[in-house]
Amino acid sequence: DSKDFDTIESVRARLGKDLVILAHHYMSDAVARHADHTGDSLELSRRVPGLEARYIVFCGVFFMAETAAILAKPGQKVLIPEMNSRCVMSDMAPAWLAAKVLDRLEEGGLTATPLTYVNSSAAVKALVGARGGSVCTSANAKTMLSWAMARGGHTLFLPDVRLGLNAADWIALPKEDRNILDIREHGQAIDLERARRAKLLLWPGQCVIHSRFKPESIRKARAESPGCLVVVHPECHPNTVALADACGSTSLIIRFVAEAPEGSTVYVGTEFNLVNRLAQQYSGVKVVRPLLHSTCSNMEKITEPNLARLLENLDGSPSVEVDEALKEPAKLALQRMLDACA
Numbered sequence: 404d405s406k407d408f409d410t411i412e413s414v415r416a417r418l419g420k421d422l423v424i425l426a427h428h429y430m431s432d433a434v435a436r437h438a439d440h441t442g443d444s445l446e447l448s449r450r451v452p453g454l455e456a457r458y459i460v461f462c463g464v465f466f467m468a469e470t471a472a473i474l475a476k477p478g479q480k481v482l483i484p485e486m487n488s489r490c491v492m493s494d495m496a497p498a499w500l501a502a503k504v505l506d507r508l509e510e511g512g513l514t515a516t517p518l519t520y521v522n523s524s525a526a527v528k529a530l531v532g533a534r535g536g537s538v539c540t541s542a543n544a545k546t547m548l549s550w551a552m553a554r555g556g557h558t559l560f561l562p563d564v565r566l567g568l569n570a571a572d573w574i575a576l577p578k579e580d581r582n583i584l585d586i587r588e589h590g591q592a593i594d595l596e597r598a599r600r601a602k603l604l605l606w607p608g609q610c611v612i613h614s615r616f617k618p619e620s621i622r623k624a625r626a627e628s629p630g631c632l633v634v635v636h637p638e639c640h641p642n643t644v645a646l647a648d649a650c651g652s653t654s655l656i657i658r659f660v661a662e663a664p665e666g667s668t669v670y671v672g673t674e675f676n677l678v679n680r681l682a683q684q685y686s687g688v689k690v691v692r693p694l695l696h697s698t699c700s701n702m703e704k705i706t707e708p709n710l711a712r713l714l715e716n717l718d719g720s721p722s723v724e725v726d727e728a729l730k731e732p733a734k735l736a737l738q739r740m741l742d743a744c745a
């Protein structure tokens with residue numbers, strides 16, 4: 404409401420350069436309008452090392468704030484309006500299990516460079532960093548998969564099997580070089596012989612929000628609006644991606660819609676808040692429709708009221724902390740990505 408709006412804007416005015424608010428593209432309009440910078444995961448991560456603010460408030464899911472805390476300078480305080488806004492997919496690869504899977508592969512004589520999607524905990528990033536691996540986002544998965552594969556041996560991609568398979572398509576990796584791991588029984592269920600034959604080993608995680616976009620949704624859209632354009636996020640199933648006109652990060656989706664001809668109809672397969680904002684922004688110029696209505700309930704935990712409550716009490720609120728022992732290896736993993744994609 405207008406009281407929360409005023410509270411947030413008055414704290415921003417009072418703190419000036421001491422406060423930076425970062426917001427992921429999935430934030431609601433009520434939150435996004437207060438941001439100093441909006442972006443996709445890669446853009447937001449890239450911004451952090453250059454920030455001088457005393458307080459960095461991250462509006463997004465927890466792993467994003469944690470990534471900012473890894474990249475922030477000593478003395479900067481990173482905060483999130485709701486600590487419990489967790490990415491369900493990142494929770495599908497707990498660090499202890501990822502370590503067991505890597506150990507199991509090693510016991511079987513397989514050396515794997517781990518490559519984790521940025522949608523993962525600091526503990527997973529630290530594990531990956533310590534084992535010579537790196538991080539990727541939806542915007543650079545192709546580059547980073549090539550980077551990992553160029554190191555020789557196997558690549559373990561985690562936690563998103565869909566992004567992993569899409570990136571494998573982008574680098575034209577033959578189907579027989581891919582193996583989705585059976586991670587049950589703490590990794591003991593892995594078929595080592597099959598794994599040995601594949602260059603790319605994939606963790607079986609996925610985003611439930613993007614899994615809802617099926618090839619059928621695209622066929623229906625094309626039947627309803629002949630000549631329409633379709634753009635989807637690479638967390639969608641490869642069969643869905645195959646039917647789309649374009650596929651990429653949330654920022655790529657925004658650019659695709661911006662560049663679509665006037666009068667066109669564009670169907671978008673990603674989280675609803677972003678699609679809705681684009682629909683409003685281009686209303687009367689082009690038609691922007693969701694492939695279907697799919698929202699990320701964790702992203703929605705960040706609201707204008709809880710952002711206002713946080714800003715009222717920046718010093719008294721708990722910061723996003725990353726264990727000191729995890730910070731260096733996690734930073735190393737992220738730095739390899741930032742260097743490879745500079």
Ligand code: 13P
Pocket residue numbers: 428442443444445522540541542610636638651652653654
């Ligand atoms: P982007 O990196 O494309 O912004 O995506 C992050 C995300 O969580 C998508 O579900």
Ligand code: SF4
Pocket residue numbers: 464489490491492493522610611612613638674699701702
């Ligand atoms: Fe995680 Fe999916 Fe939500 Fe993105 S949309 S934050 S991948 S659960």
